[in-house]
Amino acid sequence: MDPFIQLVIEAWRIFRMPKETKVPLPTLERLATYFRYLSELASSDVETISSAHIEEATGIRAAQFRKDLSYFGEFGRPGIGYGVRDLLRRIARILKVEKEQPVILIGAGNLGSALVGYSGLRKYNFNIVAVFDSNPNKIGYKLWDRDIYDIERLKEINESLGVKIAVVTVPAANAQNVVDRLVESGIKVILNFAPTTLKVPEGVMVRHVCFIQELTVLSFFLDSDEV
Amino acid sequence: MDPFIQLVIEAWRIFRMPKETKVPLPTLERLATYFRYLSELASSDVETISSAHIEEATGIRAAQFRKDLSYFGEFGRPGIGYGVRDLLRRIARILKVEKEQPVILIGAGNLGSALVGYSGLRKYNFNIVAVFDSNPNKIGYKLWDRDIYDIERLKEINESLGVKIAVVTVPAANAQNVVDRLVESGIKVILNFAPTTLKVPEGVMVRHVCFIQELTVLSFFLDSDEV
DNA sequence: TAGATTGTTAATCGATTAACAATC
DNA sequence: TAGATTGTTAATCGATTAACAATC
Numbered sequence: 097m098d099p100f101i102q103l104v105i106e107a108w109r110i111f112r113m114p115k116e117t118k119v120p121l122p123t124l125e126r127l128a129t130y131f132r133y134l135s136e137l138a139s140s141d142v143e144t145i146s147s148a149h150i151e152e153a154t155g156i157r158a159a160q161f162r163k164d165l166s167y168f169g170e171f172g173r174p175g176i177g178y179g180v181r182d183l184l185r186r187i188a189r190i191l192k193v194e195k196e197q198p199v200i201l202i203g204a205g206n207l208g209s210a211l212v213g214y215s216g217l218r219k220y221n222f223n224i225v226a227v228f229d230s231n232p233n234k235i236g237y238k239l240w241d242r243d244i245y246d247i248e249r250l251k252e253i254n255e256s257l258g259v260k261i262a263v264v265t266v267p268a269a270n271a272q273n274v275v276d277r278l279v280e281s282g283i284k285v286i287l288n289f290a291p292t293t294l295k296v297p298e299g300v301m302v303r304h305v306c307f308i309q310e311l312t313v314l315s316f317f318l319d320s321d322e323v
Numbered sequence: 324m325d326p327f328i329q330l331v332i333e334a335w336r337i338f339r340m341p342k343e344t345k346v347p348l349p350t351l352e353r354l355a356t357y358f359r360y361l362s363e364l365a366s367s368d369v370e371t372i373s374s375a376h377i378e379e380a381t382g383i384r385a386a387q388f389r390k391d392l393s394y395f396g397e398f399g400r401p402g403i404g405y406g407v408r409d410l411l412r413r414i415a416r417i418l419k420v421e422k423e424q425p426v427i428l429i430g431a432g433n434l435g436s437a438l439v440g441y442s443g444l445r446k447y448n449f450n451i452v453a454v455f456d457s458n459p460n461k462i463g464y465k466l467w468d469r470d471i472y473d474i475e476r477l478k479e480i481n482e483s484l485g486v487k488i489a490v491v492t493v494p495a496a497n498a499q500n501v502v503d504r505l506v507e508s509g510i511k512v513i514l515n516f517a518p519t520t521l522k523v524p525e526g527v528m529v530r531h532v533c534f535i536q537e538l539t540v541l542s543f544f545l546d547s548d549e550v
Numbered sequence: 551t552a553g554a555t556t557g558t559t560a561a562t563c564g565a566t567t568a569a570c571a572a573t574c
Numbered sequence: 575t576a577g578a579t580t581g582t583t584a585a586t587c588g589a590t591t592a593a594c595a596a597t598c
């Protein structure tokens with residue numbers, strides 16, 4: 097088929113996807129894994145890979161990989177495999193990380209500082225464009241090279257920035273309040289590091305990263321007889 | 324039934340559980356959520372809760388909560404609900420976090436520093452007892468109040484410590500090497516912050532926390548028409 | 551052509567939810 | 575007793591895996 101037509105079909109399919117075909121969340125999580133792995137691979141001289149290769153490298157089953165991609169169209173050539181750079185570019189487009197994505201961070205504490213200073217962010221096309229805090233000893237200063245603004249100015253400032261992604265690294269006790277303000281300010285997706293459950297309106301998505309919770313799950317798998 | 328007999332039965336059930344009845348991983352993750360929520364609640368004056376209350380507070384369905392607990396025995400009283408302190412104590416025992424759990428951390432960078440400095444750790448009964456790094460400018464110094472040791476001494480030092488849990492905050496390129504050493508040193512479960520897939524032998528468990536990957540998944544849910 | 555590997559369908563597996571008898 | 579709420583069974587739902595025809 098004409099490659100142009102094919103692209104148009106794919107664009108259309110992706111465009112109507114989120115609401116309709118309903119991509120499973122585990123598929124999206126794996127897609128992020130493929131994306132990371134392919135990014136590494138792209139700087140090597142490997143040009144083509146098979147789904148079996150993906151299984152070997154990521155531990156995700158080959159059939160699973162092909163099934164995951166099938167939600168979004170056709171990506172490989174039977175008997176040949178997948179072109180690394182092409183696959184990377186198309187997955188990046190699906191995940192909307194082909195262009196740089198601006199992010200705001202709330203909470204200029206230790207963790208916030210580590211995240212802003214993390215070089216991997218830029219590598220994967222995210223950019224923390226502004227930091228907010230409520231502590232007068234921090235407001236007006238910088239976190240690395242990013243300005244720290246008064247959280248009271250969140251809505252005002254994001255009116256001009258128009259950022260859709262926020263990272264929350266405030267203490268659990270303040271998290272719900274902060275999230276309410278974020279939603280008010282036009283934020284659509286939130287990555288929450290505070291160890292607490294958050295309530296958000298329909299249409300806003302939250303993901304939760306909890307260090308303690310991960311340790312707790314791991315702890316279960318220790319043998320109870322020893323120690 | 325005699326509460327003593329009941330406890331013995333429960334202990335026995337938990338003892339043989341991991342290998343046999345096979346508790347679903349999602350159940351363990353939710354158990355960690357219940358644990359966190361009950362910990363908060365325990366410092367209030369609430370004495371009894373219902374599964375409906377849990378649903379309201381955590382967003383996890385009441386039926387799901389009861390089903391999750393059912394893998395481990397009986398915890399509530401029909402018509403009454405669950406005793407907060409009792410439930411907390413029993414979930415803590417299941418997850419093996421009733422006693423303090425020692426943890427070692429590899430990688431004294433920004434992220435490692437944030438984790439060591441995080442007060443929530445102690446609150447949830449984890450304690451980072453030693454930090455390792457390969458950088459001569461760090462070895463022999465301290466991260467907060469914890470000694471930083473040469474990673475070359477990992478096996479030697481853990482011979483006396485006998486720690487089973489490790490947190491990895493080294494760059495992706497070094498992660499597999501570090502993990503191999505950890506396994507050699509008797510570590511049984513690993514929390515990995517490096518953005519890379521790790522290979523471990525049977526019997527060692529890894530969980531993966533990846534900031535970038537979480538952002539990438541969230542990014543998918545942004546509307547593509549705007550921006 | 552023969553061998554490799556895809557995309558997709560159908561079968562399997564496992565987790566969530568609903569419903570309700572048992573119990574306080 | 576009547577109302578509330580559990581623990582568990584059975585029904586539903588959804589995700590993973592296997593298998594294979596189509597294709598390079």
